[in-house]
Amino acid sequence: xxxxxxxxxPAPANIHALTTLRMGGVSGADYQSFNxxxxxxxxxxxxxxxxxxxxxxxxxxxxxxxxxxTHSSDIVCADQLTELVDADASYTDKQQCVCxxxxxxxxxxxxxxxxxxxxxxxxxGWRGLLNGILENSIAxxxxxxxxxxxxxxxGPQCFEVGMEVKQAxxxxxxxxxxxxxxxxxxxxxxDIYLIARLIxxxxxxxxxxxxxFCTVTETERFFSYRREGQTGRMATxxxxx
Numbered sequence: 210x211x212x213x214x215x216x217x218x219p220a221p222a223n224i225h226a227l228t229t230l231r232m233g234g235v236s237g238a239d240y241q242s243f244n245x246x247x248x249x250x251x252x253x254x255x256x257x258x259x260x261x262x263x264x265x266x267x268x269x270x271x272x273x274x275x276x277x278x279t280h281s282s283d284i285v286c287a288d289q290l291t292e293l294v295d296a297d298a299s300y301t302d303k304q305q306c307v308c309x310x311x312x313x314x315x316x317x318x319x320x321x322x323x324x325x326x327x328x329x330x331x332x333x334g335w336r337g338l339l340n341g342i343l344e345n346s347i348a349x350x351x352x353x354x355x356x357x358x359x360x361x362x363x364g365p366q367c368f369e370v371g372m373e374v375k376q377a378x379x380x381x382x383x384x385x386x387x388x389x390x391x392x393x394x395x396x397x398x399x400d401i402y403l404i405a406r407l408i409x410x411x412x413x414x415x416x417x418x419x420x421x422f423c424t425v426t427e428t429e430r431f432f433s434y435r436r437e438g439q440t441g442r443m444a445t446x447x448x449x450x
Contacts, residue, residue, distance in 0.1 A: 218418035221325030226447040234259040244441025273307040300329035307448040313432040317360035317445035356416035364423025365400035
């Protein structure tokens with residue numbers, strides 16, 4: 210039986226969203242056990258079985274619209290996809306079309322509007338956040354009141370980055386300086402949740418929920434690339450009735 214985290218946000222009743230956890234699947238070794246990514250070296254038949262279980266247990270009418278994520282700032286319309294494409298976010302206003310992103314430390318971000326008409330799923334690595342994946346995703350949706358949910362990502366006590374990463378964000382907006390804490394080794398601890406909140410707030414999204422996880426330290430629940438290197442991926446999904 211697969212396990213997942215339900216989103217704790219006041220989305221309309223027709224919106225469904227969650228993040229899968231690492232337990233409950235058939236993958237072994239480094240991918241134990243509910244790995245949903247085909248690109249990480251896991252046996253394809255195990256990934257296929259886990260994806261089938263995902264559909265069955267969530268009663269999904271359609272296969273989720275998987276993306277080939279490349280840390281880009283590209284968003285695509287999920288309901289127009291007929292094959293795997295390079296992108297790091299997708300959106301739709303169609304019923305039963307499932308937007309999905311895969312993560313194992315990067316930040317999954319979900320968007321919906323207060324009327325329950327549009328949904329979007331975003332893969333928020335630091336490069337994507339720096340280069341505008343969130344702004345592009347918001348711009349792809351109609352000018353309406355949005356809310357966001359921040360899923361499981363690397364926590365602010367574990368995300369060590371170099372000066373060049375901090376400087377790149379501060380060059381974009383000086384407000385980002387509060388998301389970085391200098392360490393004795395002259396590296397910085399970065400708060401990817403705060404970075405996302407600052408971007409969302411600046412773009413007019415005031416209702417932001419979630420962001421209370423750490424994929425690195427919560428070893429039983431989450432895959433973590435930084436902790437394990439070779440590992441699986443969780444899926445964060447959103448769709449509407």
